[in-house]
Amino acid sequence: MPFRIGYRTLKTAIGAGVAVAIAQMLNLDFYGSAAILTLLCISTTKRDSVKASWYRIAACLIGLVVSSIVFSFIGYAPWALAVVLVLFIPLAVMWKVEEGIVTSAVIILHMYTAQEVTVSLIINELLLIIIGVGVALIMNAYMPSSERKLRHYHKEIETHFKKIFFELAVYLRYGESDWDGKEIYETDELLKAGQNEALVNIHNHFLRYEDRYYYYFKMREKQFELLERLMPYISSIDQTYEQNVVLADFLEELGAAISPANQVPYFLDRLEDIKKGFQKTDLPKTREEFEIRASLFYIMNELAEYLHIKDRLWNELDKKKL
Known part of the structure; x- marks a missing residue:
């Protein structure tokens, strides 16, 4: 050193x-x-x-x-x-x-x-x-501002989330991917570092016990845990069907729109439309197609929870006026 x-x-x-x-x-x-x-x-x-x-x-x-x-x-x-x-x-x-x-x-x-x-x-x-x-x-009366570090972690986490969504969409669309998955480990480290820095920022204010950055990193942590749960289901789908492509398009759109802004209502409506579209399609003809369809519905339910996590965060922030 x-x-x-x-x-x-x-x-x-x-x-x-x-x-x-x-x-x-x-x-x-x-x-x-x-x-x-x-x-x-x-x-x-x-x-x-x-x-x-x-x-x-x-x-x-x-x-x-x-x-x-x-x-x-x-x-x-x-x-x-x-x-x-x-x-x-x-x-x-x-x-x-x-x-x-x-x-x-x-x-x-x-x-x-x-x-x-x-x-x-x-x-x-x-x-x-x-x-x-x-x-x-x-x-100790003066402490350097954590704002620059917090913005850096915020930006890097969103960049990593976008990459993860893009790679998941690729796997759904083609049934394979050459992604090395390094963003998974890096995102985990960024989330820990961001939360630690947010806590330091809170402890440098006598009358502040929580702030928007801390809430943001906690939200992303919960969403990241959910994405980790999804990966085995997505990686198990090695056949391409029309429904895979539709959900892959949704993942790409969701990943591209990752930002602090609250776009949850729009994506929940989109997800509901996709579910209704799936329900109107013909029933699976083979056991393999049935299992893939079941996995796709599980993925959609988890994505709805992913969106609800952010929605709950925004409601809490509005109540606390942070």
């Missing part, structure tokens, strides 16, 4: 330096610990950063109280430090702030190193916590 300095790395490094500079400017003892707090509180999203900051502040305060009480009553021997940790760690777990245990250990060791509990020492530690966490929150 080539050497690369990422945005988060740069932000973390600058934040650590700023935290130490502020702590030194205020003549605080153990000023390097401000950088440690900043390093631990900078996260990949704004929401995660706030959570991490809360866990570490709460855990540090618990550690400060426990160490002050224990050291004041039983002294500053190594076994006293062990007692502090024996009491502190279960308390942190009980209060569900165990993520801050490591950070709090730094504060506890400061108390042990100082060999005394004084008001000035407690103020020193509180200021270190405020500076370290505060700088981290400020550095």
